[in-house]
Amino acid sequence: MQYVISFLGILVVLFLAWLASSNRKEIKFIPIITMIIIQILLSLLLLNTEFGLIIIKGIAAVFNKLLEYASEGITFVFGGIANEGEAPFFLTVLLPIVFISALIGILQHLKILPFLMKGIGLLLSKVNGMGKLESYNAVASLMVGQSEVFITLKKQLGMLSNQRLYTLCASAMSTVSMSIVGAYMTMLEPKYIVTALVLNLFGGFIIATIINPYEVDPSEDILEIQGQEKQSFFEMLGEYILDGFKVAIIVGAMLIGFIALMAGFNHVFELLFNVSFQTILGYLFAPIAFIMGIPFSEAVSAGSIMATKLLTNEFVAMLDLSGGNYHFSERTMGILSVFLVSFANFSSIGIIVGAVKSLNEKQGNSVARFGLKLLYGATLVSILSGIIVSFVI
Numbered sequence: 001m002q003y004v005i006s007f008l009g010i011l012v013v014l015f016l017a018w019l020a021s022s023n024r025k026e027i028k029f030i031p032i033i034t035m036i037i038i039q040i041l042l043s044l045l046l047l048n049t050e051f052g053l054i055i056i057k058g059i060a061a062v063f064n065k066l067l068e069y070a071s072e073g074i075t076f077v078f079g080g081i082a083n084e085g086e087a088p089f090f091l092t093v094l095l096p097i098v099f100i101s102a103l104i105g106i107l108q109h110l111k112i113l114p115f116l117m118k119g120i121g122l123l124l125s126k127v128n129g130m131g132k133l134e135s136y137n138a139v140a141s142l143m144v145g146q147s148e149v150f151i152t153l154k155k156q157l158g159m160l161s162n163q164r165l166y167t168l169c170a171s172a173m174s175t176v177s178m179s180i181v182g183a184y185m186t187m188l189e190p191k192y193i194v195t196a197l198v199l200n201l202f203g204g205f206i207i208a209t210i211i212n213p214y215e216v217d218p219s220e221d222i223l224e225i226q227g228q229e230k231q232s233f234f235e236m237l238g239e240y241i242l243d244g245f246k247v248a249i250i251v252g253a254m255l256i257g258f259i260a261l262m263a264g265f266n267h268v269f270e271l272l273f274n275v276s277f278q279t280i281l282g283y284l285f286a287p288i289a290f291i292m293g294i295p296f297s298e299a300v301s302a303g304s305i306m307a308t309k310l311l312t313n314e315f316v317a318m319l320d321l322s323g324g325n326y327h328f329s330e331r332t333m334g335i336l337s338v339f340l341v342s343f344a345n346f347s348s349i350g351i352i353v354g355a356v357k358s359l360n361e362k363q364g365n366s367v368a369r370f371g372l373k374l375l376y377g378a379t380l381v382s383i384l385s386g387i388i389v390s391f392v393i
Contacts, residue, residue: 002293002390009291009387010036013380017210020376022163026213031129035202036388038127042202043392046195047334053191060190063182066103070096070182089255089319093183094248101179101244102237104144109236113143114152128205130167131216138171138201145177146343147355157360163214166374169356169367170212173348173378174204176314176341179244180251183315187322188337192389196341199385206384207377251315254347258312259319281307292339292383293390294332301326302336310379313347314340334393339386344378 014032018024046052074095081091107113121136128135133156140149149172150157160168176184176197184193231239265277273280285303286296294302305324309317317340321333328336343351349371357364367374 005291006293006387006390009293009390010384012291013207013384013387014210017207017377017380020211020373021213022211023213026215027210028129028213031127032206032209034127035206039199039202039385039388040391042198043195043388046198047191047389047392056191056194059194060185063185063190066100067096067182067186070099073099090248090252093186094252095245096182097179097248097251098241098244100182101247102241104179105236105240105243108144108240109231109233117143124201124205128202129209130205131164134164134167134171134205134208134216137168138175138204141172141177142175142197142201143178145179146172146175146348146352148177150355150359154359157356157363160363161214162366162370163212164216165356165363165366166212166370167208169352169374170208170377170381171204172352173343173374174200174207174381176200176343179247184318184341187318188340189333192334192337193341195389196338196385199338199388200342200381203381203384203388204378207380211373211377251313254313255315255319258316262308262312262316278304278308281311288383292335292386294335295329298328298332302328302332305336306339309340310345310375313345314342331390331393335386335390338389339382342378342382342385344375344382346375348378349375 018027021027044052046056071092074091078091078095081088104113117136117140120139122132124135124138125132133153137149137153140152144152150168153168157165181193181197262278269275269277269280279300282300282302282304285307286299287303289299289302289306290296305317305321308320321336321340349368352374353364353368353371356367
């Protein structure tokens with residue numbers, strides 16, 4: 001029965017994307033079916049095979065080691081602030097972003113990341129039926145982040161049609177930056193995070209192909225990656241370290257605000273209606289949780305976490321999932337974990353609009369106009385990824 005629900009869930013997601021399509025006659029179904037099959041096979045590989053377990057353990061070990069290195073610097077600066085046996089969230093989860101950001105900067109400076117992004121993007125373009133630019137952007141968004149990726153394409157931003165611009169922004173919102181993957185791994189199981197990264201990469205193309213179908217003229221599909229201004233190694237390193245610290249501070253500030261607001265809403269709703277705000281959201285999102293393969297007995301609680309992620313951000317929802325008084329089955333934990341690993345939330349609209357507008361005001365205004373459609377598509381990507389995982393766990 002669970003496979004029937006999951007299969008129906010895929011059909012529902014594709015139908016919801018079809019309803020929002022700008023040109024239904026141009027939808028290419030062969031690449032969509034191909035990518036869904038690839039998603040299922042990759043989920044099986046990563047979650048249900050010995051080889052997949054080795055891959056997951058290897059990636060988790062790398063990030064665990066990076067977090068250990070990061071803790072050396074954090075302990076030197078902040079040692080003594082934490083009480084014995086306590087691990088403040090800001091110190092253990094957010095500040096390691098600074099070190100991982102520095103590593104990404106080094107890999108960028110040495111031209112290793114640009115080489116990987118172009119190579120993987122070229123392979124993806126053979127599968128997804130889209131252009132090299134779109135494929136590069138999806139990989140680059142995963143590696144350097146949803147804001148920074150547009151800097152590498154700033155020469156071409158002004159020449160892009162609204163259709164291509166939508167796809168680029170949708171990819172940026174559907175993925176997450178490698179700089180914060182380590183932070184996620186302190187709250188969720190690494191195997192689900194790695195699986196989500198891969199599934200979202202293909203899911204972004206699946207949904208964009210339906211919502212925003214178009215033909216790419218080969219003569220216009222020229223990839224020009226804008227390198228950063230010439231910097232010395234230590235100038236670059238200092239910049240990336242400060243950027244990582246800014247991210248940690250911004251995420252921390254957002255968590256303080258959003259969690260406080262959620263607590264306030266819950267208290268007010270409990271006083272007025274004798275039910276929390278999150279519970280009401282849970283009932284609204286329960287049908288979505290159900291088509292993702294989550295049992296109906298757990299759908300309301302799962303729906304409240306999904307709604308929290310959409311309205312606030314993935315960090316707030318992950319904290320709720322990992323630290324809340326829930327008794328989810330292993331299968332539900334896996335589906336929810338995969339759903340949470342993306343930037344699909346309202347605040348991301350502002351981040352992406354701001355990033356594009358800082359480079360090209362006209363295109364930034366265009367992104368603002370289809371901002372809600374972006375969020376709609378990126379949310380469908382997260383739902384689709386959760387459904388795919390429900391087939392194999």
